[in-house]
Amino acid sequence: MARGISRTLHVPALAGALLAAGAASAESLLLVGDSNGDKFWAFSAITGALISDNYIPDDGQMAQPRQCVRVPSGTWYIGEPGVGLGCSAADGVIEHSSPGVFVRRVQDQSTGICDVNAICLRDGKVWIGRGDSIANAAGGLNGIYSMNLDGSGLLAVARPPGMVSLRGMAPVAGGFIVSDYSSSSANPANRLLRISTDGQSVTVFHQPEAGALTFPQQVSPLPNGGVVVAGFSGNPGLYFFNADGTPGTPSYYRTQGPTWTVISPRGCYPLENGKVLYAGGTVVGVVDPVMQEEFIIVNAVSPTGTAIANFSAISRIDIAECPADFNDDGSVDGNDLGFLLASWGAPGGSADLNGDGSVDGNDLGFLLAAWGPCPG
Template sequence: MARALPLARPVSFLVGALLAAGSASAESLLLVGDSTGDKFWAFSAVNGALVSDNYIPDDGQMAQPRQCVRLPSGTWYIGEPGVGLGCSASDGVIEHSSPGVFVRRVQDQSTGICDVNAICLRDGKVWIGRGDSIPNAAGGLNGIYSMNLDGTGLVAVARPPGMVSLRGMGPVAGGFVVSDYSTSSSGAANRLLKISSDGQTVTVFHQPEAGGLQFPRQVSPLPNGGVVVAGFSGNPGLYFFNADGTPAAMPYFRTQGPTWTLISPRGCYPLENGKVLYAGGTVVGVVDPVMQEEFIIVNAVSGTGAAIANFSAVSRIDIAECPADFNDDGAVDGNDLGFLLASWGATGGSADLNADGSVDGNDLGLLLAAWGPCAG
């Protein structure tokens, strides 16, 4: 049955415990966008424990922030769909020099980037998922875009003609799995598509099905090369798929059962302990897919029951200042090179420096570029 996990220690203690842990995994956080407070909450990437309810504070510019990325340089990019449907001045990608410190709008309606529902890093670029309120067949510009790490070189990578509205984008081997969302259960959308990194190949990863996933939102990569998807409504829950799009060995998990409380999950991301953090409405919680249990971490309501947060997507962030220093000895050297080579071919983990779902030559290049003593 659903259980709440009481916060037995103050937030400052939890932050200190995470940063003092000394392992690469302890230097990662899961950040959840809150469109009520226009900020991000932070949770442990290991077990989902609450770290901060104001990790990226409202900068006066954010409007319904969805996801964020942190570059190795320390720069932050935040993607947001803005207020209301369609393009507005608050849509796009904004830059922070540190959490909450606004620098500029990198992409917005003037550059053709509106309704940003997803953002991630891979292959040395920033990838943006645009999810219009207008289907592509009617003139919408839904799809995947990329830009250089400095915000230049914006490219429309893929805008599938039949896409209705992109709501999630998970990096996998060879490309991305994206959710194509429609508010109508009878529409052709509400499916998962796989799009190659060059945008040249678009295939159906999973079709909607009666009694199964029908209204997909966030898509996040799993360590085995598959994905976990937040099913928003119809049959709300978390859905697990293998790398080829077939349902994983574990069953579908639906939130209408007696052990569930969450009605409409919007975001999800795997934890390092094998469980999954989910977010939606006022709730952030953890699902144990093996034991079929749910643990509520946060239910953001006032004493009168009024909602004080509205949670959406989840982002994994590496907060290490020197992420290629795997053994935390203050330098990127032969020891770290050995660790990366021993992890070669793994689907994720701390050696996957560009978070593209594979430890490969791209990660080796990042390590070699960081060779030497860590700054500071």
């Protein structure tokens, strides 16, 4: 098996190791949550190269941030499970006006949103994955929730019976593939579920297997309609599945980390070059599943070997430089105005530029203010 060269980044060397932002796609980044620093690191969505070790800095409010999303209006939402199991004042979803600028706590224990391990965008809404260590019984709260882009309209979409702890949530055709995690291998959880966007259909996508995927964490969509899953323990590594739940080709890569023994990934996300970025512990690395190669991007330890980061889930952020240019022709013009007017009154969607859940005069004002050639 081919192996890449390990690279350990010590604290004094970090600043010099950061790559220019131009190394990444102009509009896309992969952000990795760091629970030690309560911040997000940024990596190229194309190659996985390090962009910044402090892209979303600690705002004094975040507690073990997992994932984040950026809505078309520019608002950021950050999901966090807080410290410890169960609900606490630090759990929930917080809002930033720009990276690191705290605005408010949008969802928290008062709205039943604790232990947020996943958050994503689809169909003009924000979707939230809640999962603590108490299995769902009657009225259990673990599962999928949605809210409007402005944070209103919280809805419990699916709370499957017996779900122990939702740890990952990948948007796929017709719904989501989610991981249900238990710390006990004897628990019937540790499975992957397929849940429809209306919450009415919940089916098993993959059952736990001894010696294979038994402790799933993040689940991320693949370009072929399948998913890649971070297997945390049991047999740690990246697991690949087709859209129908059958094993992909290849089906597995054992992540080995800088010492070429084993690393337990918590996060994973496909890169635009066909490889996969993974994160776990102090390590962020890239796996080429076809060539069966692994390359270490960051091993965040101090010169004395102390961990300076604890990496978890990965979020893809697509930043539209010109959000009112709906047809991507480089200019906000009559074509875009026509699209907005045709969407008038719709409950969200790409024409809802300010993210308030309705295409209306506010969005028209946003478009007119951006009229003309896009910047750059």
